[in-house]
Amino acid sequence: MNTSATAANRQYATETLESAVIRFCGDSGDGMQLTGGEFTTTSAMYGNDVATFPDFPAEIRAPAGTLPGVSGFQVNFASTEIYTPGDKVDVLIAMNPAGLKTNIADLKGGGILIVNEDAFNNNNLKKAGYASNPLEDESLKEFRLFKIPISRLCEESLAETGMGAKAIGRAKNMYTLGIVYWLFDRSLEPTIKHLTNLFAKKKNQPELAELNIKALKAGYYMGETAEMFQSRYVVPKAKLAPGKYRQISGNEATALGLIAGARLANKTLTYAGYPITPASDILHFLSAYKNYHVKTLQMEDEIAAICAAIGASFTGDIAITASSGPGIALKGEGIGLAVMTELPVVIVNVQRGGPSTGLPTKTEQADLLQAVYGRNSECPCIVIAARSPGDCFDAAVEAVRLAVKYMTPVMLLTDGYIANGAEPWLLPQVGAMKPIEIKHATEFNGHSDDADGEGNNVYLPYLRNENLARPWAIPGTPKLEHRVGGLEKAENTGNVSYDPRNHQRMVDLRQAKVEKVAQDIPPTEIQGESSGDALIIGWGGTYGALHAATERLLKHKQKVGTVHLRHINPLPPDLGDIISRFKHIIVPELNKGQLIRIIRDHFLVDAVGINKVQGKPFLVSELVAEIEGIIAR
Amino acid sequence: MTQIELPKYTAKDFATDQEVRWCPGCGDYAILAAVRKVLPDLNHRKENYVFVSGIGCSSRFPYYMGTYGIHGIHGRAPAVATGVKAANPELDVWLVTGDGDGLSIGGNHLMHMLRRNVNIKVLLFNNRIYGLTKGQYSPTSLEGHRTKSTPMGSIDHPIHPISFALGVEATFVARCTDVNKGGLNILGDVLKAAANHRGSAFVEIYQDCNVFNHQAFFYATEKDTARETTVLLEHGKPLVFGANRDKGVRLNSTRLEVVSLDKVKEDDLLFHDETDPALAFLLSRMSHQQGMPEPVGVFHRIHKPCYEDMLTAQMNKAIEQRGEGNLEKLIHSGSTWTVGE
Ligand SMILES: Cc1ncc(C[n+]2csc(CCOP(=O)(O)OP(=O)(O)O)c2C)c(N)n1
Ligand code: SF4
Numbered sequence: 001m002n003t004s005a006t007a008a009n010r011q012y013a014t015e016t017l018e019s020a021v022i023r024f025c026g027d028s029g030d031g032m033q034l035t036g037g038e039f040t041t042t043s044a045m046y047g048n049d050v051a052t053f054p055d056f057p058a059e060i061r062a063p064a065g066t067l068p069g070v071s072g073f074q075v076n077f078a079s080t081e082i083y084t085p086g087d088k089v090d091v092l093i094a095m096n097p098a099g100l101k102t103n104i105a106d107l108k109g110g111g112i113l114i115v116n117e118d119a120f121n122n123n124n125l126k127k128a129g130y131a132s133n134p135l136e137d138e139s140l141k142e143f144r145l146f147k148i149p150i151s152r153l154c155e156e157s158l159a160e161t162g163m164g165a166k167a168i169g170r171a172k173n174m175y176t177l178g179i180v181y182w183l184f185d186r187s188l189e190p191t192i193k194h195l196t197n198l199f200a201k202k203k204n205q206p207e208l209a210e211l212n213i214k215a216l217k218a219g220y221y222m223g224e225t226a227e228m229f230q231s232r233y234v235v236p237k238a239k240l241a242p243g244k245y246r247q248i249s250g251n252e253a254t255a256l257g258l259i260a261g262a263r264l265a266n267k268t269l270t271y272a273g274y275p276i277t278p279a280s281d282i283l284h285f286l287s288a289y290k291n292y293h294v295k296t297l298q299m300e301d302e303i304a305a306i307c308a309a310i311g312a313s314f315t316g317d318i319a320i321t322a323s324s325g326p327g328i329a330l331k332g333e334g335i336g337l338a339v340m341t342e343l344p345v346v347i348v349n350v351q352r353g354g355p356s357t358g359l360p361t362k363t364e365q366a367d368l369l370q371a372v373y374g375r376n377s378e379c380p381c382i383v384i385a386a387r388s389p390g391d392c393f394d395a396a397v398e399a400v401r402l403a404v405k406y407m408t409p410v411m412l413l414t415d416g417y418i419a420n421g422a423e424p425w426l427l428p429q430v431g432a433m434k435p436i437e438i439k440h441a442t443e444f445n446g447h448s449d450d451a452d453g454e455g456n457n458v459y460l461p462y463l464r465n466e467n468l469a470r471p472w473a474i475p476g477t478p479k480l481e482h483r484v485g486g487l488e489k490a491e492n493t494g495n496v497s498y499d500p501r502n503h504q505r506m507v508d509l510r511q512a513k514v515e516k517v518a519q520d521i522p523p524t525e526i527q528g529e530s531s532g533d534a535l536i537i538g539w540g541g542t543y544g545a546l547h548a549a550t551e552r553l554l555k556h557k558q559k560v561g562t563v564h565l566r567h568i569n570p571l572p573p574d575l576g577d578i579i580s581r582f583k584h585i586i587v588p589e590l591n592k593g594q595l596i597r598i599i600r601d602h603f604l605v606d607a608v609g610i611n612k613v614q615g616k617p618f619l620v621s622e623l624v625a626e627i628e629g630i631i632a633r
Numbered sequence: 634m635t636q637i638e639l640p641k642y643t644a645k646d647f648a649t650d651q652e653v654r655w656c657p658g659c660g661d662y663a664i665l666a667a668v669r670k671v672l673p674d675l676n677h678r679k680e681n682y683v684f685v686s687g688i689g690c691s692s693r694f695p696y697y698m699g700t701y702g703i704h705g706i707h708g709r710a711p712a713v714a715t716g717v718k719a720a721n722p723e724l725d726v727w728l729v730t731g732d733g734d735g736l737s738i739g740g741n742h743l744m745h746m747l748r749r750n751v752n753i754k755v756l757l758f759n760n761r762i763y764g765l766t767k768g769q770y771s772p773t774s775l776e777g778h779r780t781k782s783t784p785m786g787s788i789d790h791p792i793h794p795i796s797f798a799l800g801v802e803a804t805f806v807a808r809c810t811d812v813n814k815g816g817l818n819i820l821g822d823v824l825k826a827a828a829n830h831r832g833s834a835f836v837e838i839y840q841d842c843n844v845f846n847h848q849a850f851f852y853a854t855e856k857d858t859a860r861e862t863t864v865l866l867e868h869g870k871p872l873v874f875g876a877n878r879d880k881g882v883r884l885n886s887t888r889l890e891v892v893s894l895d896k897v898k899e900d901d902l903l904f905h906d907e908t909d910p911a912l913a914f915l916l917s918r919m920s921h922q923q924g925m926p927e928p929v930g931v932f933h934r935i936h937k938p939c940y941e942d943m944l945t946a947q948m949n950k951a952i953e954q955r956g957e958g959n960l961e962k963l964i965h966s967g968s969t970w971t972v973g974e
Contacts, residue, residue: 045970190968242974246967256963263960268948270720272712290951292958295719295944300745304712307705307742311685311716314703315724319716337706427969430960475701475717475724478680483649483695485704486688495651496696 013231014185019078020235021086022180024173025103026095026116027064028057028071031173036073037422038177042190044247044424047237048077051544053085053617054420058277058360065119065127070102079236083544085421087619091183092143093176095119095150097128104140113143114179116172118151146228150176157218163211171215178219185232188216241426248425250389250418251278254322254348255285257396259292261346262318264397265404265436270312271320272297272305274327277360278416279350282322302327306334306347313343314484316440316474318400322348324416325367326357332375335409339379339510341484342462342470344403344410346396347381351415351540353615362615363417365540366591371411372569372598378507380514382406383569385413387543390425392418395566401436402520406513407469413568415590417617418541441471441480446492462494468513518573524563531581532559533631537607538588539565539595542618546588549623556624558631568595576603586610586630588623642673649699655690660811660841661758664820665697668727668756671824675725682725685714687739689731690765691758691840708739711746714753715940722752722941725828732759732773736792740772747803749940750832754824757794757835758811760842761849768845775922780845795917795932798835799910805834806913806933810850811841815859815876819930826931832939852921853929862921866930871902874926882919882926889915891925907934 022039024032033054044050053074062069076086091112094100096119107113120135134140135147154175158168174195181188192213199209223229248256262269271294273283287296295317299305305321313319323331328349338345351367353359367374371383382402386395392414399412444456445463459480462470473480482494490497491505527550538546543564550562563578565571579585579599587596588610596609610626612618640646647669655661672682682700686692688707695702701724705713714728735743735757746753762780763769769782773794777786798806809823820838827834839850852862864874864882872882873894881902883892889903906912913933919925952958 041968045968047970047972240972242972244965244969244971246965246969248967256966259958259963260960263958263963268720270716272716272719289958289963290948291955292963293948293952295948297715297719297944299712299715300741303709304715304742304745307709307712308716308719310705311703311713311718312720313716314701314713315683315717315720317720319720333706334709341703427964430964433960474721475683476680476721478678481680481682481700481702483684483698483702483704485695485702486706487704 012229014234015231016234016236018080018235019076019082020090020184020233021074021076021088022091022093023072023074023089023103023106024093024176025070025072025099027098028059028061028069029064030071030095031170032071032073032095035173035177036075038191038194039180040075040077040422041194041247042181042186043075043077044245045190046186047240048079048235049082049238049240050075050077050422050424051082051085052076052422053417056361065096065098065124067098067102067128070098072099072103077235079238081238081240083548084617084620087621091180093180095173095176097124097130097134100134101128101130107143109142111143112146113140114146114148114176116150116176117147118149148179148228153222154215154218158211158214161211161214163207167208167211171212174212174215175219178216179223181216182220182223183229183232185234188220191216240424244427245424246427247422248390248393249281249420249422250386250392250414251281251350251420252285253390253392253425254386254396254412254414254419255282255289257393258286258320258346258400259289259294260393260433261397261400261436262294263292264433265318265400265438267316267318267438268293268295269320270295270297270309270317272299272308272312273322274299274302274305276302276324276327278352278419279322279324279327279348281419282348282350302330303334306331306338306345309345310334310338310341310343313338313345314341314474316472318404319344320346320348322350324350324352325354325370328367328370329374335381336375336377336379337486338409339381340486340489342407342510343484344407346399346403346410346412348396348412348414350419351413353613359615361416363415363541363617364590364613364615365415365542366594366613367413368539368568368591368594369597371413378511380511381569382408382410382514382517383413384410384567385540385565386418387540387564387566389418389421389423391543393425393428397433398566402517404436404438405469405520406467406517407472408513413540415541438472440477441473442477444479445471460492460494462489463492464509467516468509515570517567518570521567521572524572524574524578526578527562528554529559529561530578532561533582534558534560534584534586534627535579535582536560536562536586536588536627537565537595537599538562539568542588542590545618545620545623548620549627552620552624553627556628558628560627560631565595568598571598571602579603579605584608584630586627588618588626590618639676639678642679644669644673646679647672647699649697651696653697654693656844658843659690660760660843661691661694663811664756664758664838664840665694667820667824668698671821671828674825675828677725681723682727683717684727684729685710685717686729687731687734688765689734689763690842691729691731692734694729708734708737709742710734711739711742711753715746715749715751718751718753718941719944722945726752727754727756729756729758731764732757732761732794733763733771736772736794736797744801747798747801747833747835750804750937751940752832753834754827755833755835757837758840759794759837760840760846762842762846764842764845793917794837796914799914799917799933803835803933804832804935804937805830805931807835807931808837808839808929810839810854810929813854813859814856815854817859817863817865817929819865823930830934832937853927862926863929864926866905866916866928866932868905868907868931871899871904872928873899873902889919889925907931
């Protein structure tokens with residue numbers, strides 16, 4: 001914690017901090033995601049900048065108390081702008097021994113460690129693999145350890161409610177949250193409101209809402225009266241850009257962005273999907289927004305989902321499908337059909353650790369080459385990537401815009417880290433959003449071979465405009481009946497053609513069309529120096545870590561510049577020029593080196609990769625160290 | 634709303650300028666001709682038709698129809714067609730598939746499309762062989778069938794397309810043949826019945842692949858045998874067949890048997906009931922190989938709500954209950970807070 005001032009506040013000292021990182025961890029049944037989420041929302045509404053990292057097991061309920069069953073939620077909140085959930089933890093709350101064991105390595109020396117003492121019984125210690133109770137030996141002495149019998153205290157405070165032992169037991173997360181709220185001087189109001197809404201309104205269990213609120217308050221009063229903590233901490237408001245904010249996760253922002261794209265085009269959105277972690281939430285969110293002219297189809301598999309999207313696109317809707325790596329693999333042939341039929345479809349890939357089923361709940365960026373090249377034959381797709389939870393909104397709008405402008409599929413890459421992570425989102429100004437213009441063909445646009453030259457007399461479905469996009473005539477339009485399909489199309493007429501030269505021409509055209517997108521890419525922004533020792537090129541969800549690392553490198557007087565790519569296929573047209581101004585080109589990625597291959601291929605530069613595949617995001621410290629190492633070479 | 638008069642279409646209006654490229658003598662030609670002939674009678678607008686297919690000889694069908702069309706990928710036509718219908722329930726969507734396309738690689742999709750009762754007309758061209766890939770056995774090929782990929786005979790147990798469709802809850806299930814020289818030419822009638830059914834309509838069409846599985850259904854289509862080997866299903870009527878209409882099908886306990894009308898009264902025969910799925914299933918098991926006549930006509934027809942109607946209704950209900958969502962509302966739809974200057 002960066003202590004900038006201390007002041008006495010009644011009987012407690014109050015330390016003012018610039019930022020703090022808290023991690024809640026415990027068994028998956030302990031409600032850590034809800035707890036972390038509540039702390040985040042409260043802090044964001046208070047005015048901090050926040051960044052989160054939820055980390056949960058793939059199993060819904062791994063055996064209670066075991067190491068694989070540990071679920072964690074980390075939140076970084078600050079009075080300055082922050083870009084990552086933080087490398088190291090200032091306050092660790094461990095609800096059981098397994099949580100302690102798997103998370104203690106990330107707690108800073110001197111950090112606050114709050115444990116639920118009641119959970120440290122022989123059984124749980126054994127399950128976590130502790131030979132002796134760490135609360136009773138010397139192993140934790142470098143931390144400020146607070147052993148609190150949370151289960152017992154919570155139970156006692158709720159005893160007179162007359163509720164069942166199970167409900168009371170489950171409320172201990174709110175009791176814990178109450179303690180942490182007291183410690184950081186936070187208001188209970190937002191959480192009380194949320195609990196009321198969640199239990200009383202949505203689940204119609206007002207008694208549970210009351211119970212949890214009681215637990216929350218009891219925890220707070222415990223902090224106040226127990227004289228356990230010597231001081232409280234204050235993280236003042238951050239100076240964020242003025243405006244209206246809301247907390248948003250990447251998946252929700254993606255869903256909203258897709259709807260916004262469809263609304264800007266004044267079109268119905270048809271979404272076809274198949275459940276898969278971590279993409280399912282997009283389906284859930286969209287299903288809840290049907291009144292925005294949204295139709296959601298839960299299909300029988302991912303192949304069906306892309307195919308239904310193609311059918312909907314042919315029919316004139318904004319057609320979307322989303323999945324994660326394994327599902328995208330299944331969609332490959334369908335995406336090829338969309339490329340061939342030149343129909344707009346947005347395919348969202350919320351990347352996760354792989355290959356195969358891999359690490360379903362962990363993050364990775366290893367599907368980039370799949371997105372750019374992973375289909376049979378010459379099958380170019382527009383590929384763009386979102387950089388942060390809130391940015392998923394803009395990226396999704398951009399995906400819809402490009403798909404319909406160029407009449408071709410767009411792959412939008414996000415990842416588990418930004419999809420589940422949340423941040424305060426400065427609400428965009430609706431007035432400033434450009435409408436998406438779609439003009440369906442309604443008239444003949446060309447001549448048949450034997451035309452007499454008197455006006456247009458046929459519809460040519462594969463005639464192209466200045467963007468090389470073909471017209472979009474939809475079923476129900478008189479006279480424009482036409483057929484599309486996966487067989488090679490003759491230029492203009494769209495008839496089946498096996499002519500060798502036509503094939504070459506069409507392959508070239510489909511490629512040229514995707515390359516045309518370069519005209520839509522704004523000048524690349526560079527963080528830091530615009531020439532110098534090292535250019536760092538990143539893409540996707542590593543933005544926060546790279547941004548923070550760059551800030552630190554600049555403070556260290558390193559001559560570095562960082563660009564973070566939204567557009568990957570095609571690449572920004574000015575990237576080559578930027579690359580030429582730096583000595584080292586460094587490409588950090590959460591994979592074995594994928595963007596770096598594209599960069600080397602396009603620009604023939606000797607780029608160096610920083611690669612991590614642990615299912616975890618980059619730490620700022622490790623990036624800084626690696627980059628400084630490369631510069632010093 | 635002013636009633637716009639429908640143009641009078643003829644079969645020709647449903648043709649395209651593309652040369653039809655099936656092998657000469659292929660049963661597909663007869664089916665194409667029948668479909669083109671039936672559509673003008675249906676009084677639907679031409680621009681509202683969408684023909685969707687997968688991959689296979691039969692799946693080239695959309696290229697030969699002067700309507701909107703999608704020639705998709707192998708097996709996935711039901712999903713593509715579902716997307717079309719979901720986006721615009723007003724369209725008349727027809728799906729053309731083969732026994733390999735629809736029941737092998739696409740079995741999963743066909744199952745789910747039928748179960749959802751998407752209002753799509755499915756024409757499954759069953760030639761009991763893979764035509765386009767030049768003659769491998771298919772999921773409907775009979776046991777022991779020798780093909781390039783089964784030189785010692787097929788060891789797969791074949792699927793009965795009608796049993797499949799009934800098993801996956803299709804609301805309209807019918808069978809007919811590409812041609813019929815025995816005077817039982819019901820293809821047009823069945824197509825019309827399918828078109829007039831509101832819901833998924835599944836039509837199995839016995840189709841001759843005269844290159845790789847010629848005469849597979851000769852028994853059911855030739856002049857001298859057709860009436861002996863097939864029995865026409867008519868709702869509420871007894872199952873009578875034979876060139877002289879002298880045979881019938883009777884339910885004996887839980888089994889069907891062929892009886893001679895010399896000995897059994899018509900009243901004691903099985904009377905067809907389109908609404909009874911169990912009966913339809915029994916009928917679907919009758920096979921020529923076991924010495925039974927094979928039923929043609931409508932096996933099963935019931936009414937259920939259609940997928941795309943309910944999909945649209947839910948959207949409209951959401952709009953009605955929560956108000957039409959606009960961009961401003963969407964963006965402000967969570968709990969928000971304001972940061973001042
Ligand atoms: C993914 C994929 N796998 C395999 C094929 C090759 N293939 C094309 S058509 C076909 C079978 C066609 O048989 P059927 O559906 O019975 O149609 P028919 O040609 O007999 O009309 C196969 C295996 C393909 N096109 N795509
Ligand atoms: S191979 Fe068979 S099914 Fe295909 S076109 Fe020729 S005859 Fe018809």
